[in-house]
Amino acid sequence: MNQAPDAALPPTLPASGEPGPVLTRRSALRLLARSAACLAIAAVALSAYALVYPERMPAAVGGIVEDLTGANPRPVHLLRPASAPLSAVALLGKEIFFDQSLSASGTQSCASCHSPKNSYAPDNAFPVQLGGAHMTDAGFRPPPSLTYLYRQAPFSIGPDQGDTDVPVDLTQLASQASGVARAQKTALAAPAAPAMVPQGGLFWDGRADTLQDQAIGPLTNPVEMANKTPEDVAHKLLQTKYIDQFKQMFGPAIVGNPSLLISEAMFAVGRYQIEDPSFHAFTSKYDYWLEGKARLTHAELHGLQLFNDKDKANCAGCHLSQPSKDGLPPVFTDTQYEALGVPRNPAIPANKDPKFFDMGVCGPFRGDLAKQTQYCGMFLTPTLRNVANRKVFFHNGVYHDLKQVMDFYNLRNTSPEKIYPRDASGKVQKYNDLPPQFHANVDVSDAPFDRKFGDQPAMTDQDIHDIIAFMKTLSDGFDAKGS
Incomplete structure (x- = not known):
């Protein structure tokens, strides 16, 4: 039965246990109205406070x-x-x-291009490194960092192959994938099945499956350590001061078996990268923040929010930022391959030849997928850990700081004239580091690349500043005790 507006509500009991004053429904409604007014005033005051002291306000991340x-x-x-x-x-x-x-020049080691002082990446800003027998030959790509590779799976196409002993026919898998839509990358959403993109592997094009395979590559590369044959490497190993360690661990007969000597040597290099904590320290400010042991600034929190925003920066669509369900720290890559259409780098000597194109997965340094042209222009997504320490970015080292990188993502489609050069007629040469017949491979569906020419860019300058502030929290060596 409906009560009249003035009907008495049940009395309240104060601490003494005596009945309190009778509260009518009308007076209760007045009290609620006053409370609503107070909340509205508080909301206005909080908004004003946020404008004056934004660094003290909560951030949604x-x-x-x-x-x-x-x-x-x-x-x-x-x-x-x-x-x-x-x-x-x-x-x-x-x-x-x-x-x-172990190099032909006698002056170059693995550490020459993978410096421990710079997160196992080059410690200079050259787009490519010099090597060869006389240290005068230029490479083709900047050496990537060797950090955070301990969880990298072998190269595959389609569903994760996992640990399998069954040989995989990549050409057959790639042919089956031809013409199928690429999975869209969306930050913080459940990962779309990596159905039709390559994944895993090492080097920018994934041509090595293990750290052991990767280690031998530079030793016999003519523009790197420049040994002509694996046997040359074996001969140099026999002359080292640590050859007795090989004999002790693998038996004295190893010195007469060049193939086995090289295999065990490269296995040892891989074990060093897996066992030494400096290759996967997980001591960044972000790691400690995840564990509740550090605090992020307002700018860093806002940058993380934008990093994870599928409609803004959408960085986490490829650079996964969340721990795994079983607590593994994020390595900030999905280990997949993308065609981003970065501009050509004229500082690379090989690019002086207008007919030369580095097309990643489909060549020129791997030939097994050369005919699978749907992958031309695709390169491995690197980890963003220690990214603020890098001096060159992307597979061709075309950029030298994070502001340039973020401007590329932000303006590539909306203002391409700010990213690419113009030809003699004044036309913007968009995607100029990839032959025109492969331009369709370039990602135009994932934010922020989903904007069109003339659209408002996805990010403001302040947004970019804050995203860079967050990315700086991914550098190892943070002192959590001092925060």
Whole structure:
């Protein structure tokens, strides 16, 4: 039965237990109205406060509202690789990694292009490195960082192959994938089945499946360490001061078996990269923030929000930012391949030949997928960990700082004249580092590339500033105790 407006509501009981004053429905409605007015005033005041003190306001990050201190309200436990003294094999691999005598010039080692002081990437800003017998030959691509590769799967096309002993016919898989729509990359959404894009593998084009396979490549590359044959490498290993360690671990007969000697040497290099924590330290500010041990600034939090925003920067669509379900820290790559259409780098000597094109997965340095032209222009998505320490970016080293990189993502489609050169007639040469017949491979569906010419860019200059601030939190070596 409906009550009259003035009908008395049940009395309240104060702490003494005596009945409180009778509250009528009309007076209750007045009280609610006053409360609503107070909330409205508070909301206006909070908005004004946010304009004056934005750094003190909460930020929504990945659907979570952060508190005013910048702490992670839902800390997690990260499952880092176990830390232990290096095995004898890994210690041998370390000797090989820093040994310049294994090169034809006698002055170049693995560490020459993969400096421990710069996250195992080059410590200079050259777009490509010099090598060869006389250290005068230019490479074709900037060496990528060797960090965070311990979880990289072998190269595959289609569903993850996992650990399988069954040989995979990549050409057959690629042919089956031809003409099928590419999976869209969306930040923080459940990953679309990586159905029709290559994934895994090492080097920019994925042509090596293991760290052991990767290690031998530079030793016999004519523009790198420049040994003419694997046997030349074996001969140099026999002259090293650590050859007795090979005999102790693998038996004295190894010195008479060049193939086995090289195989064990490259295995040792791989073990060094897997066992040494410096290759996957997970000591960034972001790691500690995930664990609730560090606080992010307002700019860093806003940058993380934009990084994860599928309609804005959408960085997390390819550079995964969330820990795995079992607590593995994010490595900030989906290990897949993308054709981004970055502009040609005239500083690379090979690019002086207008007929030369580096097309990644379909050549020229791997030939097994050369006929699968749907992959031309695709290169491996690198980790963004320690990205602020890098001095060159993308597979051709065309950019030298993160602002240039973010401007490329932001303006490539909306203002291409700011990204690409013009030809003699004044026409903008869009995607000028890829033959025209392969331009359709370039990603135009994922944000921020989904904008059209003349559209408002996805990000403001302040947005870009904040995203860069966040990316700086991905550098290892943060002092969590001092934060």
